[in-house]
Amino acid sequence: MLLFENDNVTVTLASGVATVTIDRPPVNALNRELLGALDAAVAAAVRSPDSHSILLTGTGRRFVAGADITMLAQLDGRSAAEFGKIIQGTFNRIEAASKPTVAVINGDALGGGLELALACDIRFAVADARLGLPEIRLGLVPGAGGTQRLTEALGKPRALEMLLTGTPLRASQALDLGLVNGVFDRADLGREAFEWARSLTAGPPLAYAAAKACVRTNLTAGRDRGFLEEVKSLENLVDTADGREGVAAFLQKRAPHFRGC
Structure with a gap:
């Protein structure tokens, strides 16, 4: 099923998984139109x-x-800042999506490409992909959240090593560092990512959204606020039909049937 279609982006739906495909040859480079x-x-x-x-x-x-x-070569300081706000806003909304998001890194993810992948919850990469933030080699810094999300993912020393040298990681290195969740041969990547995403279809949508919100609160507002978000989420979920169904199914030793309400 087709959910969205544009010259550069399409969204198809199959088995509960929405696949967003970026298609802007030759390298899927980001501009204002593509971000919109x-x-x-x-x-x-x-x-x-x-x-x-x-x-x-x-x-x-x-x-x-x-x-x-x-x-980028046509931008001055003011227009560069405006573009930075646009791309950060897009990636922030992807990060805040109520549904689990998976970056299927089918090739090099450099600069804004890695920043887009970092905005997703889970990352799977093809074995020959390179992942990096090479902006320093242009005399610039990442402007789409890369300095922040890479530090969250790797910690300060590793993040600064990548940021200061601009040297990309091989997919296997990214896996060792926990930057990606899995690495697959090209023939297997799409299938493995789709099956992982499809495995969530029978799960509780409200709880998925709440778990993401709890983690995001910790990252943006700190641990104490994260604890409060946990309690608030638990309070809300216990009174939902899904919450009651999950507990009942466990006690009755059967598979739960979640409906997102």
Whole structure:
């Protein structure tokens, strides 16, 4: 089923999984138009009552190469800051999506491409992918949340090593560091990512959203606020039909049937 279609982005739905595909040859570079389409595409996937998880991937042998360098060359300080706010806003909304998001890194994820992947909850990569933030080599710094999310993912020393050198990681290195959750051969990547996402289809949508909110609260507001968010989420979930169904199914030794309410 087609949920969204644009010159550069499409969203298809199958078995409860919404797949967002970026298609801007030759390297899926990000510009304002593509970011607007990506924003709308993910929103469509989140709105669909039939989607339970979201995959993000690119066409060809690239995930997303990063921001369009030709476009960047035309920016001054003010317009660069405006573009930074646009791309950060798009990626922040992806991170805040109520449904689990999975980056299917089918090729190099550099600059804005890695920043997009970092905004997703889970990351799977093809074995020959390179992941990095090479902006320092242009005399610049990442502007789409990369300095923040990479530090959250790897810690300060590793993040600064990547940021200061601009040297990309091989997929196997990224796996060892916990930057990606799995690495697969090209022939297997799409299937493995889809099956992982499909495995969430029978799960509790409200609890997925709450778990994401708890983690996000810790990262943005600190541990104490995160504890409060946990208690608030538990209070809300216990009184839902899904919460009652999950407990009843456990006591009755049967599989639960969650409905998202």
